[in-house]
Amino acid sequence: xxxxxxxxxxxxxxxxxxxxxxxxxxxxxxxxxxxxxxxxxxxxxxxxxxxxxxxxxxxxxxxxxxxxxxxxxxxxxxxxxxxxxxxxxxxxxxxxxxxxxxxxxxxxxxxxxxxxxxxxxxxxxxxxxxxxxxxxxxxxxxxxxxxxxxxxxxxxxxxxxxxxxxxxxx
Numbered sequence: 001x002x003x004x005x006x007x008x009x010x011x012x013x014x015x016x017x018x019x020x021x022x023x024x025x026x027x028x029x030x031x032x033x034x035x036x037x038x039x040x041x042x043x044x045x046x047x048x049x050x051x052x053x054x055x056x057x058x059x060x061x062x063x064x065x066x067x068x069x070x071x072x073x074x075x076x077x078x079x080x081x082x083x084x085x086x087x088x089x090x091x092x093x094x095x096x097x098x099x100x101x102x103x104x105x106x107x108x109x110x111x112x113x114x115x116x117x118x119x120x121x122x123x124x125x126x127x128x129x130x131x132x133x134x135x136x137x138x139x140x141x142x143x144x145x146x147x148x149x150x151x152x153x154x155x156x157x158x159x160x161x162x163x164x165x166x167x168x169x170x
Contacts, residue, residue, distance in 0.1 A: 014057065022055060022058070025043070064093065086114070105170060123137045
């Protein structure tokens with residue numbers, strides 16, 4: 001996430017915090033928690049919500065990243081190669097996170113979106129500074145998105161099936 005620019009710093013921080021919460025819950029009873037689902041269902045039985053909320057917000061953050069990168073891949077496939085990625089970032093935010101954020105969080109996003117890297121800079125950073133690797137980055141991004149989408153959908157279905165989805169705003 002460090003390679004994606006300053007605009008992704010809060011997302012990285014949030015994801016790291018949620019991963020830490022999940023790791024802590026797991027380490028409390030690793031024999032019991034073979035899968036993340038086990039951890040969440042056990043917590044639901046006990047009336048807790050730390051791991052449940054952490055996984056929910058981790059999924060949302062990953063869905064945001066997925067949507068942003070999907071816009072870049074789709075733009076490339078259409079032969080556009082748009083340099084200004086702010087509209088893609090705003091689309092990802094509107095589609096995935098905005099409904100869960102209160103006024104303050106929305107204003108913070110609006111401010112941070114101005115720091116979105118250009119397409120050239122983002123792809124160069126992902127390519128670890130190696131020039132002329134855009135085709136490889138887009139190819140790998142496409143593969144990555146396929147696996148990420150499957151996981152996002154699985155988590156969404158799990159949360160829906162067990163009535164764990166929350167519409168609360170932060």
